[in-house]
Amino acid sequence: MAGEIATIPLTKIIMQKYQRFFWVADLIEIFIAISITVSFLVMGSAMKHTIEGLVSSQWSLKTEWLSKLGKWTLPQALQWHSSRGLSSTFACFLAFGVIFIVSACDPKGFVVMLDKVVSFSLNTEVGLFIFVMLRTSRSERFKHLTVPLPSSDLVFHLTWLLPLYFLFAVGYDVLQSAFEIAGRLSSSSSSSSTMTPPPLTPTPQLQLAPAQRESTVLHHA
Numbered sequence: 325m326a327g328e329i330a331t332i333p334l335t336k337i338i339m340q341k342y343q344r345f346f347w348v349a350d351l352i353e354i355f356i357a358i359s360i361t362v363s364f365l366v367m368g369s370a371m372k373h374t375i376e377g378l379v380s381s382q383w384s385l386k387t388e389w390l391s392k393l394g395k396w397t398l399p400q401a402l403q404w405h406s407s408r409g410l411s412s413t414f415a416c417f418l419a420f421g422v423i424f425i426v427s428a429c430d431p432k433g434f435v436v437m438l439d440k441v442v443s444f445s446l447n448t449e450v451g452l453f454i455f456v457m458l459r460t461s462r463s464e465r466f467k468h469l470t471v472p473l474p475s476s477d478l479v480f481h482l483t484w485l486l487p488l489y490f491l492f493a494v495g496y497d498v499l500q501s502a503f504e505i506a507g508r509l510s511s512s513s514s515s516s517s518t519m520t521p522p523p524l525t526p527t528p529q530l531q532l533a534p535a536q537r538e539s540t541v542l543h544h545a
Contacts, residue, residue, distance in 0.1 A: 331352050331355075331356055334349075334352065335349040335352050335353060335511070338352075356524050363441045367442070368420070371419065371420075372416055375386070375412070375415050375419055376415075376416070378415075379408070379411055379412040379415050380408070380412065383408045383411070433477050440497065440501055443493075443497055444494060444498075446474045447455075447490045447493045447494045447497070448491075448494055450486060450490045451486055451489070451490025451494060452487065452490075452491065453485060453492040454486065455486045455487050458480075458483045458486075459483070462480070
């Protein structure tokens with residue numbers, strides 16, 4: 325099935341047809357649980373450090389602005405540091421709380437969204453941000469730094485392949501998602517139109533001729 329890992333139907337087949345190998349199914353389920361836990365911990369720690377970095381950068385800008393206004397005392401610095409830590413913790417709890425609420429309300433939709441967002445973010449990171457970092461490392465302000473194992477110019481020029489390959493994957497993900505959304509909207513609109521009953525038309529009444537009316541009256545009389 326779409327969106328289902330291959331080990332789930334494998335464990336079902338083992339438990340239904342080959343029950344003597346039930347321990348294999350148990351090992352597979354344990355491996356799945358460990359793999360999913362490690363994946364979420366790795367992605368969650370990366371997200372936590374990203375949020376803390378964004379909050380820290382905003383507080384650093386405010387610190388530079390306030391330091392120009394006057395000198396800092398020790399109580400003010402301690403209060404500023406504690407407020408910075410509280411704001412970072414609150415931002416992390418808010419972000420992870422939103423993710424938890426979405427996953428609890430719609431688990432299947434969350435899996436689909438996670439698949440799309442993770443693929444999009446990783447391809448964007450490698451194809452855009454890491455490429456910019458590599459190009460910036462050869463700029464004038466970083467030339468004074470000593471690199472233990474520098475890459476040759478020929479290898480460094482191959483970095484242009486990163487945006488070509490990974491940004492193509494980003495465009496493919498965007499187009500595929502757009503086509504899927506358009507297909508679902510068209511299917512939902514067509515299903516709603518088929519479910520709508522046709523409008524009722526009034527049945528035409530037969531007009532009797534005068535001779536037929538007289539025969540009908542005489543028959544009833």
